[in-house]
């Protein structure tokens with residue numbers, strides 16, 4: 217089997233150094249962390265705009281010119297999106313899809329004919345070969361209309377077989393599997409299990425090599441596998457023979473491409489959810505499922521790294537989908553804000569109505585800026601985007617939820633009413649009720665918001681951890697620590713001083729017009745964020761990884777700074793392309809709101825309530841407040 221991988225994929229192969237002190241952790245936590253660390257992409261071969269923010273540098277040069285599609289790429293995306301929009305409007309009734317939990321097979325056939333399921337498949341294998349930008353343009357459009365269909369398409373090619381195959385497949389595997397996605401094969405990504413959610417170290421589904429070494433036999437259970445019940449191909453993460461690393465047994469996770477129809481695969485339950493109700497998502501049992509050994513993707517033991525790397529680009533679709541839903545909310549609120557009058561004024565003219573519209577419009581611009589920027593960066597391969605992709609997912613899913621909630625409130629009782637009911641009584645069937653149910657999942661799938669903050673903390677702190685690892689390890693002898701301390705002191709004396717006194721703090725940004733003050737704030741706040749991280753490291757040392765609330769605030773600050781940077785850059789781009797002053801005003805408002813949130817996060821780095829909060833949380837868990845649960849009907 218050839219070991220060829222995509223030449224564009226600058227995969228980081230080097231072994232992960234042991235830079236986090238795990239010696240004081242419980243055995244279980246240590247095992248989880250060691251597996252996660254081994255699966256990290258440890259190298260940074262390209263610059264990361266966001267990581268620089270955490271290190272105190274707002275690098276304008278990386279973000280100043282908002283990337284643009286070439287005329288040729290734009291024409292491809294324009295034509296495809298126009299055809300898709302026309303098709304969806306005429307043929308896909310999203311309310312019916314939701315009510316019946318079914319996407320009509322005729323629609324799926326038509327989408328196959330249009331190439332929707334092969335957008336990410338390279339042209340030489342019969343696909344559309346879309347860039348991430350064009351792919352996300354189509355996904356934004358689809359998500360604005362029918363979230364269930366968007367999830368079907370996205371689970372198939374953002375994280376399903378086409379994406380890891382593109383990144384890690386051999387030439388033989390590509391030739392064998394890619395053409396099938398242009399021709400009625402839907403795929404799925406199977407990582408989660410009943411006992412394995414955010415922490416994959418306990419993965420139990422097992423793949424055992426047969427004695428002749430030609431096949432694997434898979435046994436186990438995968439939960440919530442989107443498209444699983446209808447998939448022709450699945451990428452399944454399995455436990456394979458453990459390896460001895462530094463004298464310790466280390467679990468190996470391996471990714472295998474599995475044919476959906478293989479004997480022994482059993483869909484034991486189709487899951488039913490609050491939203492995205494038409495997705496085919498199930499609990500899947502693997503009973504001695506025989507898979508050819510050549511179906512291993514990338515190599516044995518690389519399955520978790522493959523899954524995490526796939527998600528680094530795969531999770532860029534979700535921000536675009538959230539931006540599509542936010543644009544729909546803006547359209548609904550504009551029309552409703554003008555149409556509905558109460559107390560002598562259109563509801564959009566009351567001050568709180570205007571506030572809602574300003575929030576939705578300005579934050580939709582920010583979501584679009586982030587989704588577009590990260591997609592362009594994914595295409596041009598000149599930056600490391602793992603931090604920005606996680607920020608995009610975190611920001612857009614959280615803000616998307618607030619936008620849908622704001623839209624529901626603005627619509628009053630009609631927001632809560634089903635579109636079919638509105639239609640039946642002759643009103644415009646704005647689907648806010650369905651959109652709210654569909655939107656909530658985005659803060660959970662492809663990494664929960666909590667896990668995104670922890671992921672960000674790990675990646676943002678990587679430069680510090682690499683430098684300070686000898687000092688932070690509790691078990692290191694005092695001599696080693698002293699040596700490491702002296703070396704670090706040399707670096708940090710200069711670096712820390714720069715976070716207070718730096719020529720960049722006096723830089724003017726007059727070219728940014730009304731946004732120049734925000735650029736000044738970005739510059740100064742990146743230094744302040746770096747100082748705060750440094751102080752937290754000094755104060756908590758190896759215990760810092762347990763200070764999740766503090767880390768969460770620091771990561772939110774970094775995420776807001778990235779959102780401000782992307783939004784200002786996008787607004788400048790739009791303003792210079794004949795969109796008038798609107799984008800600048802929206803970006804100005806977004807940055808003012810973002811600044812307020814950032815200042816709140818700084819204030820909350822230490823509230824003085826932490827001890828009480830931890831104490832109360834522990835007591836609630838131990839049942840000390842069970843007396844408050846009296847007077848209700850509990851669930852058996």
Ligand SMILES: Cc1cc2nc3c(=O)[nH]c(=O)nc-3n(C[C@H](O)[C@H](O)[C@H](O)COP(=O)(O)OP(=O)(O)OC[C@H]3O[C@@H](n4cnc5c(N)ncnc54)[C@H](O)[C@@H]3O)c2cc1C
Pocket residue numbers: 371405406407408412413414415439440441442443489497657660661662663664665666667670764
């Ligand atoms: C509709 C839907 C579609 C899905 N599609 C797929 C799919 O196609 N393929 C697939 O493999 N999976 C899929 N999933 C699974 C999804 O990715 C997981 O639900 C998600 O990763 C979270 O895992 P969990 O639900 O087990 O939560 P858990 O990991 O059990 O977490 C529970 C809570 O604890 C928090 N938490 C967990 N660990 C920590 C920690 N270390 N520190 C602080 N807080 C923590 C979490 O944020 C969460 O709030 C899907 C799920 C749903 C509901």
